[in-house]
Amino acid sequence: MKEFGGRLAAAVLSFEDLFGQMGGLAVDLLCRLVNADPLALAERLPGAERGPHACRTLESGRPARDFDLILCTLSAEEQFARLPEYLSRCGIPTRAAQRGEHDPLVVAGGMAVRLNPRPILPFLDAWAPGDAEPTLPALLDAVREVSGRGRRLEAMASVAGLGVVDRTAGPVRCLGCAEDRPAARTLRPGEPDGGIFVVETGRGCPAGCRFCAVGWATRPPRFFSAKTICAAAGEGVRQGLRIGLVGASLALHPELVPLLEELGGERADLTAASLEPSFLATPTGQALLRRLSSSGLHTLTLAVECGSERLRRVIHKAARREQILEAAARAGETSIQHLKLYLMLGLPSEEEADLLALTEMVGDVQRAWLSPRRQRGRSGRLSVSLNPFVPKPHTPFAFEAMPRRAELKRRMMVVQDRLRRLGGVELAGLSPRLAQLQCLLNRSDESMAEVLERANGRWPPPPALLEGLYGDWEHRVTQAWPAGGPVPWSIVDTGVSKAWLEAERDRAQRAEPGPACRPGNCTACGACSESPL
Ligand code: SF4
Known part of the structure; x- marks a missing residue:
C-alpha cells in the first residue's frame, strides 16, 4: 500500500472533458464507488491534460504512477490509441507484461471495452465490460486482501464481471447495475x-x-x-x-x-x-x-x-x-x-x-x-x-x-x-x-x-x-x-x-420487425436469463 493514509488509491482516467457529460458522469461514478469504500480513495486523472499538470491527478496533484490502480473509462474506440502513449508519459510501462511490483494495475471499462477490448488487452491488467457498480467494490476488496502483483491479479480473476489478462478463461459476462441511483x-x-x-x-x-x-x-x-x-x-x-x-x-x-x-x-x-x-x-x-x-x-x-x-x-x-x-x-x-x-x-x-x-x-x-x-x-x-x-x-x-x-x-x-x-x-x-x-x-x-x-x-x-x-x-x-x-x-x-x-x-x-424488448417475464434474447442461452 502506498501513502494515502494507508488506503488503496485509485486514479480514475478519462480522455474526455472531465466537466462534460460523457467523461464527467463516468468519472464521477467511478470516484463515488471507490470513495464509498472507507479503505479506498479515488482521484481524477484528466487524460487530455498537457503541460506541467499532465499525468497528475486533479485533487492532490500526485503522479499517476504513485497510485495502486489506474481505472480507465473508454467510451469510444478512437481513445484506444491514447492509452499506450499516456501510460508511457506517466512513466508506467505500456505493456502489462513489462510492469513490475511497484507499477499500478491498469483496468479499463466503458462502452468501447464492452464492444471489443482485444486491441488494447496487451496494455491492460484487467478489463470490466459491464457496469461498474456490481464489479468495482469486489475489485477493490480483491486487490486489498493480498499484496504483490501476481497474487493481486490472481485474486482479481475471481471477481465477477472482471477479465484478468492471461488468467480469465472464457468470456466475461457484462453485469448490469441493479442500483436505483442515477449519476x-x-x-x-x-x-x-x-x-x-x-x-x-x-x-x-x-x-x-x-x-x-x-x-x-x-x-x-x-x-x-x-x-x-x-x-x-x-x-x-x-x-x-x-x-x-x-x-x-x-x-x-x-x-x-x-x-x-x-x-x-x-x-x-x-x-x-x-x-x-x-x-x-x-x-x-x-x-x-x-x-x-x-x-x-x-x-x-x-x-x-x-x-x-x-x-x-x-x-x-x-x-x-x-x-x-x-x-x-x-x-x-x-x-x-x-x-x-x-x-x-x-x-x-x-x-x-x-x-x-x-x-x-x-x-x-x-x-x-x-x-x-x-x-x-x-x-x-x-x-x-x-x-x-x-x-x-x-x-x-x-x-x-x-x-x-x-x-x-x-x-x-x-x-x-x-x-x-x-x-x-x-x-x-x-x-x-x-x-x-x-x-x-x-x-x-x-x-x-x-x-x-x-x-x-x-x-x-x-x-x-x-x-x-x-x-x-x-x-x-x-x-x-x-x-x-x-x-x-x-x-x-x-x-x-x-x-x-x-x-x-x-x-x-426480410425487412420485418423484431419482437419487443420488455423486461419482466421475457427471456427472448437471453440477456434477462441468469446465464446465456
Ligand atoms: S430477454 Fe432480451 S428481449 Fe427480453 S426483455 Fe430481456 S433484454 Fe429485452
Whole structure:
C-alpha cells in the first residue's frame, strides 16, 4: 500500500472533458464507488491534460504512477490509441507484461471495452465490460486482501464481471447495475456554456434498432425510477440550473409522464439533446417539446437515420415518415432555433433509391420545419450529420460489410450534392476513412496493439504505419463475416444469444420487425436469463 493514509488509491482516467457529460458522469461514478469504500480513495486523472499538470491527478496533484490502480473509462474506440502513449508519459510501462511490483494495475471499462477490448488487452491488467457498480467494490476488496502483483491479479480473476489478462478463461459476462441511483453532475461549472445539471435516466435502450451498439450491448435496458431522478435533479434545481435528462431512451422511460409532471412541479428548466421522432409525434412528446422550448433549448437532434420506409424497416427504426415530418413541424412552432438530423449512409441493403429517398426526406423535413417559422417571421437552422454505417460488435449487423471507401465517398457526394441544391442545409459527419477505422478496431485482436503503440497517441494513424503492418486493411471491414464464425469480441458476453442475433439479422433481410424488448417475464434474447442461452 502506498501513502494515502494507508488506503488503496485509485486514479480514475478519462480522455474526455472531465466537466462534460460523457467523461464527467463516468468519472464521477467511478470516484463515488471507490470513495464509498472507507479503505479506498479515488482521484481524477484528466487524460487530455498537457503541460506541467499532465499525468497528475486533479485533487492532490500526485503522479499517476504513485497510485495502486489506474481505472480507465473508454467510451469510444478512437481513445484506444491514447492509452499506450499516456501510460508511457506517466512513466508506467505500456505493456502489462513489462510492469513490475511497484507499477499500478491498469483496468479499463466503458462502452468501447464492452464492444471489443482485444486491441488494447496487451496494455491492460484487467478489463470490466459491464457496469461498474456490481464489479468495482469486489475489485477493490480483491486487490486489498493480498499484496504483490501476481497474487493481486490472481485474486482479481475471481471477481465477477472482471477479465484478468492471461488468467480469465472464457468470456466475461457484462453485469448490469441493479442500483436505483442515477449519476448526476453540473457540466462545466462557471463556464459560459455550463449551467446544466445532467441526470442519468437509464442505461441501454429497448427500441431494438439493429445497428445500435448501446441498445444491444447493454441488455436488459435499465431505467432509474422517476423518484430517484427527481431527487437527483433537485440539487440542480436548487442551484437554479437547467436540468439535462440523459440516456439513450428517455422517450421510452416507463415513468416518463410522472417524471415530467414531478419535474414540472419543481419548475425545472429541462434540456435533452436527442429525441426519437416517433415519440415527438405523440401528445407526451409534444408536451415535452414545448417544455424544452420554454426552457431555452437551442438545438434539437432527431435521429432519422435513413430516408426510405423499407430501409427503416430493415434497421428496425420505429419512426414513420409522417411522424418525422410531424416532429419537425412541431419543433418549427417552438422557439428552438436549430434542428439537427442524424442520418446514416451505407446501411445493409442500401440502394440508389434509398439515397434519393434520404435527400427527399431532408427536403420534406426542411419544409415542415421552416413553414411554421416563416408564418411567425422566424428563421431557423437545419443541419445534417451524415455518417457512414459502422457494423458494431454484439448487434445483429455485426457481420455486415461496409461499402469500400471509394463507394462510400461516391454515395456521400451524391447525397451532399443534392442537399446543397436544396440550399440552407449545413452538412457535417464522420469521414468514410474514420468510420472504417472504427470498424477495423471493432474487428481487431491484440495484433492491433502494435499499431496503437507506434501511432504514439495519434488517431487516425499515419497511413504508412497501418498499411505497413496490416496491408490492405480495408478488406477486413468491407467483407461480410460468416454468421456464427469466430469473432474477436467473443471474450465479452452481453447475455444476448448468438441464435437471437442471427434471427434478428434474418428478420432484417426480410425487412420485418423484431419482437419487443420488455423486461419482466421475457427471456427472448437471453440477456434477462441468469446465464446465456
Ligand atoms: S430477454 Fe427480453 S426483455 Fe430481456 S433484454 Fe432480451 S428481449 Fe429485452
